[in-house]
């Protein structure tokens with residue numbers, strides 16, 4: 001069993017000027033790819049005779065199942081792979097991606113409208129202490145929530161369905177914005193692919209993992 005690095009859904013310079021080509025290159029080929037390589041080394045240990053905390057993993061298990069069933073180093077690696085694949089899909093080279101009517105109504109009803117939602121999201125993201133992620137999620141009752149997770153923690157672990165993720169680790173913005181995380185958030189907000197976020201909201205999560213999943217979010221080979 002082997003995890004494959006998901007292809008970027010656009011060229012490395014496509015997010016300029018919000019995110020530089022250099023940042024995308026290092027983020028994708030350095031950090032994201034590194035998580036994949038390290039997890040694959042861990043999964044190698046699950047083969048007969050291997051020595052791993054995950055020696056019960058089977059070849060049929062998906063990345064999500066690894067996230068839900070593992071702890072410690074393996075969990076962190078698997079979650080970070082998932083988080084980054086999802087993050088790339090949440091961004092668009094183009095500004096002005098439309099929010100669907102269904103998600104727009106939910107934001108109006110539950111978040112007080114797009115403007116207030118935007119403000120709350122930025123405030124929550126700016127309050128990140130250390131490394132982490134800011135998410136728009138749907139909870140078990142179908143309600144929207146804005147949450148932060150620390151380090152590589154993934155909302156799936158708390159039965160929350162991710163709709164949107166913004167990477168708040170410094171490696172996501174430091175080269176371009178140094179410590180000005182609010183500037184990073186302001187620029188990147190314009191390039192959120194709301195069509196993807198809306199699709200995530202409207203598709204039952206179980207279906208999404210199998211049929212959409214950020215196109216190739218989970219791609220098992222071998």
Ligand SMILES: [Fe+2]
Pocket residue numbers: 027031084167169171172
């Ligand atoms: Fe990252």
